[in-house]
Amino acid sequence: MKKVFIDPSKCTGCKSCEIACAVEHSMSKDIYKAIFEEPRPPRFNSVLKFDGFTASLRCNHCEDAPCVAVCPTSAIYRDKETNLVVYNSAKCIGCWQCAMACPFGAIYPDLERKVARKCDGCNDRVKSGRIPACVEACPTNALIYTDAVTLEQFKRISTISSLSKSTKTYMEVI
Amino acid sequence: MADILKDKERVWENKSNDFGLLPSSNVELLKKQAKEVKTTSLQRLALQEPQCGFGELGVCCRMCYMGPCRIDIFDGGPKVGVCGATADTIVARNLLRETVGGAAAHTEHAMDIAEVLKEVAEGKISTYTIKDPEKLKKVAENLGIKTDGRDIKEIAKEVAEVSLEDFKRLEKEPAVWIKAYTPKSSYEQLEKLGVIPHNVWRPIMNAMHRTSMGNDADPVNIMLADLQMGLIDGLGLTMATELSDVLFGTPKPIKSKANLAVIDPDYVNIAVHGHNPLLSEKVVEWAEKLNDKAKSLGAKGINIVGVCCTGNEVLMRHGVPLAANEFQAELAIVTGALDAMVVDYQCVWPILSDVASCYHTKLITTMPFVKIPGAIHIEYSPEKADEVAQKVIETALEAYKQREPSRVFVPDSAEEIIAGFSVEALIEVLKKVNPEDPLKPLIDNIVNGNIFGVVAIVGCPNPKTRRLAFTERMIKGLIKNNVLVIVTGCIAHIAGQSGFLNPNKVDSFEVGDGLKQVLKALGNVAGLNSLPVAIHMGSCVDNSRIGVLLKALSEKLGLKVSDLPVVASAPELISEKAISIGTWALALGVTVHVCPPPRVLGGPKVTEILTKDLKTLTGGEAYVESDPELAIKGILDRIKQKRIALNLPVPEMVHI
Incomplete structure (x- = not known):
């Protein structure tokens, strides 16, 4: 399953992902029109900073998602096609079990309409072959759209290449 | 190696290769450029997109080092900066600084020419001469400088000195060029608002000062300074055009080619x-x-x-x-x-x-x-x-x-054009219809509805809107509805390349019957088959020619500029100069369509001032629309309202 991964070392905290998320979840999908929409378009990611560590956080679409497991009405469920954790507001009863179960705080309670909302992984975009809006908006590639296997493979290769360089230097010094 | 950015690169590539409605000559060269230079404007744009939403809406403030601050235009985030500046304050200050950028460019352009005129008049340089003494006399008269029996060089010296004095005047008297060239009714209105500048430099200094940290926080007050900056831009445009005409000659209709x-x-x-x-x-x-x-x-x-x-x-x-x-x-x-x-x-x-x-x-x-x-x-x-x-x-x-x-690869698509329509040249053509009252035929045709209205399409060719063929679609839609289209600047290049400036191609477009009749009649007296469907009035500083025409029309008819069935449009703006020209037009009372949206929409009060309140202040209105067909409709509706207010017949509109 492809999802959004974060490389905090590249995040400048520009919040472009936050805006892209709100625009994507607006009715018009156009920033110049979205700002005039009522209700205001929601967003499901947050850029947070802690001790010099900046990152854009959102639902991790866990493989074994506690929110899906606890939802009593199956309002939160897994899309069979994309494997993303999505939701159906019509079924939500606002019990906030999902909010309690989520270890990341990825549930955004909509208190006006009394339903839980969360990142849908841009399910519709992904189905039409596009990448999530936040990833497209990220100017530094701090947000990466890939699957866990590829990401880890990439990290292994980049680590080994940097190690081999340092080993060579080490050998030369000796 | 596993490529974790593969999907994103695909997005960039698709966008870079989306040529949309760009003409084939451009596409061929863009492909050649991608191959040989490895970069194109479309590619560079794709790498920037989506662009920063805070910037697009104008709610990013970099005026001090407690920031940079951003206002959350959606719910949940901060509504004021560290200093407490609201979205409206930030947006207004940013807009004023943009306008300063444009006004500074235009006034420096004008000053360069004024300085040369002074040196020519004093005989200090021999590289340039005064090619149009008649125009010099006219400019001098407009500025209130005596010409009777005086030597050309003497007049030129005084014109140049008066012009240069407008940059630095210490006395609190209105800038001479603004007083001389602003339509009377607009001038009176602007005087009431207290925004007539007495020189160029002080308001620019003041604008940078008042927008720096901890100064003007009142969006309304800042917007008044913005109107003033618009007038200063108008001064730059007018002086640049008029003095260029003096030094190099006033344009006359001339044939050439484009593309x-x-x-x-x-x-x-x-x-x-x-x-x-x-x-x-x-x-x-x-x-x-x-x-x-x-x-x-x-x-x-x-x-x-x-x-x-x-x-x-x-x-x-x-x-x-x-x-x-x-x-x-x-x-x-x-x-x-x-x-x-x-x-x-x-x-x-x-x-x-x-x-x-x-x-x-x-x-x-x-x-x-x-x-x-x-x-x-x-x-x-x-x-x-x-x-x-x-x-x-x-x-x-x-x-x-x-x-x-x-x-070498040169596409094969040069288009014939006719340009050179200065106000003087247009009057010359109109004089052949009515020697005593040259503006009358134009006014009569607007009144009887042959010409539904006049739209000046000006500004730049933005890569964002180029692939939509925004300008071409707008011109097509407007001429179908009998709108007389005036073009300047890079928009004139676009119009020329698409045949809108070709007098022999009028029949190949769908032109409203009334407009076609007028174009052919005027073309015939000018010794052509027809006038082209768009009238090329010059470079971007030559927007002042449109200002001169508006002044003549409004003063002759005793109407305010905002009453005239005239709209300006900058459908593909790029430069801060386009913002300052637009601000000048708004100050005169013109309705101005713009796209891409100016960076003000994050400030609700500023947006309201520009799109609504301004109508009661100067008569101007900013109209933002990013869809060409809707923009045509919006512009036609606005002209229609002006026609109704003047009790003029309102013919059925074809739209697009």
Whole structure:
């Protein structure tokens, strides 16, 4: 399953992902029109900073998602096609079990309409072959759209290449 | 290696290769550029998209080091900056600074010309002369300077001194150029608002001061300063045009060609790019003098082609063909047949240097404050103008020897155009219909509905809107509805390339019957088949010509500018200069359509001022619309409202 991964070392905290998320979840999908929409378009990611560590956080679409497991009405469920954790507001009863179960705080309670909302992984975009809006908006590639296997493979290769360089230097010094 | 950015790169690639409705000549060259230079404007835009939403909406404030601060335009985030500035304060301050950028550019352009005029009048330089003494007298009269029995040089000296005094006047008297050239009713209204400036420099100083940290926080007050800055921009435009006419001649209708195809591989091709005619005029003059040198190299001669607005300046006065607008400037180099591109200032993209480095083309900068790494710098000053022009041409001749014929590709699509419609030239045409009252035929045709209204389409060619063919679609929709279209600046390049400036192509477009009748009648008296469907009035500073026409019409009819069925549109704006020109038009009372949206929409109060409140203050209205067809409808509706208010017949609209 492809999802959004974060490389905090590249995040400048520009919040472009936050805006892209709100625009994507607006009715018009156009920033110049979205700002005039009522209700205001929601967003499901947050850029947070802690001790010099900046990152854009959102639902991790866990493989074994506690929110899906606890939802009593199956309002939160897994899309069979994309494997993303999505939701159906019509079924939500606002019990906030999902909010309690989520270890990341990825549930955004909509208190006006009394339903839980969360990142849908841009399910519709992904189905039409596009990448999530936040990833497209990220100017530094701090947000990466890939699957866990590829990401880890990439990290292994980049680590080994940097190690081999340092080993060579080490050998030369000796 | 596993590529974790694969999906994102695919997005970039798809966007870079989306040519949309761009004409095939552009697409061919963009593909050539992607292959040979590895970068195109569309590609660079794709890498920037989606662009910063805070920036697009104007709610990012970088005025101090407690920031940068951003206002959350959606719910949940901060509503004020560290200092407490609201979205409206931030948006208004940013807009004023943008307007300052544009006004500074236009007024410096004007000042450069005024200084040359002074030196010519004093006999200090011999590189330039006064080519149009009649225009000089007219300008002098407008400014309240006596002309009877006085020597031309004496008049010129006083005109130049009065002009230069407008930059630095210490007395609290209104700037002479603004008083002389602003339509009376608009001037009275602006005087009531207390925004008539007494010089150019102080309000620019004040605007930078008041927008810095911890000063003006009242969006309404800042917007008044913005209106004032608009007037200063208008002063720059007017002075630049009028004094250029004095030095280089007032344009008359002139035939030429447009599109990249005017670059002729048989010639030594030199592009003039930038804005001020001081340089391009000299290049044109020396190209003629040194033509034989090119022949001795085996070329057929020297071919000067125009890029951007200095291209329009030499087109209007000498019929120099228009090669490329601002967006296409790189493509002119990519043809491989351009030997040199000489630039002065404004709208000169630094990428030109990289592009030129992939070909034999020499990029030549000339202004002490416009240098580009990688370009050759030949410094211009008025007294050295001849020397500089010669050097430019010699550099091009030298480069011509290095040209690689195998890499030359020039698309085959030059379009015939007619340009040179200064107000004087238009009046000259109208005089042939009614010698006593030349404006009457124009007014009569507007009144009887043959001409539904007048729309001035001005501004830049933005890569964001180019692939939508925004301008072309707007012109098509408007002429169908009997709207008389006036074009200037890079929009005139677009109009020319699409045939809208070709007097022989009027029948190939769907033109409203009334408008067609007027164009043919006026064309016939001017000795043509017809006037073209769009009237080319000059470069971007020549928007002042539209201002002069508005003044004449409003004062003759005793109407406010905002009452006239006239709308301006900048459908593809790029530059801060477009913002300041738009602000000037709003100050005069003109309805102004803009796209892409100006960076104010994050501030609800500022948005309201520009789109609603301004109507009661100056009569102007900013109208933002990013869809060409809806923009046509919106513009037609606004003209219709003005016609109804004037009790003029309102014919059925065709729309698009």
